[in-house]
Amino acid sequence: MHVTQAAIIECADELFYQQGFTHTSFAQIAAKVGISRGNFYHHFKTKDAILDAVIERRLEKTRHMLKAWEGKSNTPAQRVRCFIKILTTNWSSIRLYGCPVGTLSTELGKLDHPQRKHAGEVFTVFKDWLVHQFVAMGQQTLAEEHALHVLAFSQGTATLASTYRDKSFVDREIERMCQWLQSLEKSPAGSHSTKGDR
Known part of the structure; x- marks a missing residue:
């Protein structure tokens, strides 16, 4: 390029x-x-051509980041923790602008923009990766439900982080999610439901 x-x-x-x-x-x-x-x-x-290139850049960066987590984390639970803690890693920008993936997807959705589905592919990459990690943890039955639970936590917390800019709130939510994840590690049979865990 x-x-x-x-x-x-x-x-x-x-x-x-x-x-x-x-x-x-x-x-x-x-x-x-x-x-x-x-x-x-x-x-x-056109600006749409730039948007398409931006989304492709984000997809490439996301896949690169996930590959890096695979390389430095020994267990699937540790990899999921990397995702959960991204709110802290990117705190300085998230508190000002929210999640880059969520904000763009929401904006394009409101516009009914033809590239809204393309933008949403970043979420799909994350979801598929998280499903793979939960399956590796022995959570086959609820792997997709758990993956969506983690994504929902990330988006909801990022939105409130941008609204209130309260780092202590983010830290508490991350700790709760890590405790939930630890409970899954202790029960690999896939019997946990995300409902009511928080």
């Missing part, structure tokens, strides 16, 4: 996250990259 094109995608990704897709203009992206509008249009003709 051309260096300028990669820079445009990176800057657009950041602006879409901080300002929203709708409120980000070609001019703002071009100014942030430091190129002329003419040079900008040489790489991308």
Whole structure:
């Protein structure tokens, strides 16, 4: 990929996250990259084309992150904890802007944008990965339910973190989720239900 094109995608990704897709203009992206509008249009003709590239970048980064967690964590439960604790890892940005995946998916959903399903693929990548981890923990029967429970926790906590900007609340919620996960480790038969655990 051309260096300028990669820079445009990176800057657009950041602006879409901080300002929203709708409120980000070609001019703002071009100014942030430091190129002329003419040079900008040489790489991308429409904002939807940039959006598509941004989503692909996010998918690639997500898969890379999950692969890294696979490499550094010895057990599936440890890998799920990496996901749960991402709220702390990315606290500085989440408290200001929320979750990048959730905010973009919500905005595109409100617009009934044709690329809303493409944006939602990032959630699907996370869900499929989490299902795999729960199956490896012996939770075959409830693996998908557990995966969705973790995703719902992440999105709900990120939203409230952005609303109240209360780090202690986030820490408490993470601790509760880690305790729930530990209870699953002790019961690998898959008998736990997510209902009522919190």
